[in-house]
Amino acid sequence: MSSRHTKRSTNAPTRIVLFNKPYDVLTQFTDQEGRETLKSYIPIKDIYAAGRLDRDSEGLLVLTNDGKLQHRLADPKNKTSKTYWVQVEGDISDEAIIALRNGVELKDGMTAPAQVERINEPSLWPRNPPVRFRKNIPTSWLSMTITEGRNRQVRRMTAHVGFPTLRLVRYRIGNWTIDGIPNGQYVDISAPSKKI
CATH class of the missing domain: 3.30.70.580 (Pseudouridine synthase I, catalytic domain, N-terminal subdomain)
Known part of the structure; x- marks a missing residue:
């Protein structure tokens, strides 16, 4: 069917x-x-x-x-904003956050600027299966708001600045x-x- x-x-x-x-x-x-x-x-x-x-x-x-x-x-032409809670590998640097805010160059072109803030780990349900952590490597949580809808965009953006996404939760679409x-x-x- x-x-x-x-x-x-x-x-x-x-x-x-x-x-x-x-x-x-x-x-x-x-x-x-x-x-x-x-x-x-x-x-x-x-x-x-x-x-x-x-x-x-x-x-x-x-x-x-x-x-x-x-x-x-x-x-994507309608630019509906979407907010994601993003857990990345590593203690993300100010430089990486600034780069994400300004937009980064991906294979399919420059991304629009994103709203990016460090956040405390949100209170979430356990993921099944759990995220695989690497020992002795910290993680960071971000709130990222984008208005584009490119394929796997948030993951590609954080990887581009050197902090791969471990867990991605969409918190908001529009209102x-x-x-x-x-x-x-x-x-x-x-x-x-x-x-x-």
Whole structure:
């Protein structure tokens, strides 16, 4: 079965679901290779992910039946801001943070400037499997906000400045966050009176 997108009929109300995606889950409902998908977590038909979140990343995923909303959130031209909590290997330097803030040169061109701050380790669910740490090498946590949607962009940016990403959690998309949504759970924020 394919997970092809179907157009929402004009009388079907907009459905918006916020999902806190676990590690190692694909952001689609079917997979020919038998890997874990959204189907294991979300029993709602005819909604699709607005944008991607890599299998090895965690956190906020917005799903909707509204093609225009999906396009608005996913299309890089619309510059929807997204905030990630990023655990990197090493005690990240001020120079590396400044470079990330200014934008770095990747193979597909210069990135736009990012908002980057050091943060204390956030209170998160345990990852399964756990992140593999190297003994005697510290780690740092960053909050990174970007407005582009390049493939694996945050990971490529931190690697470029010499601090590989160990764990990546998307905290925010636009005005939506994972606050109050346990990992592996979803919240339907569609208007309660609008049933499909």
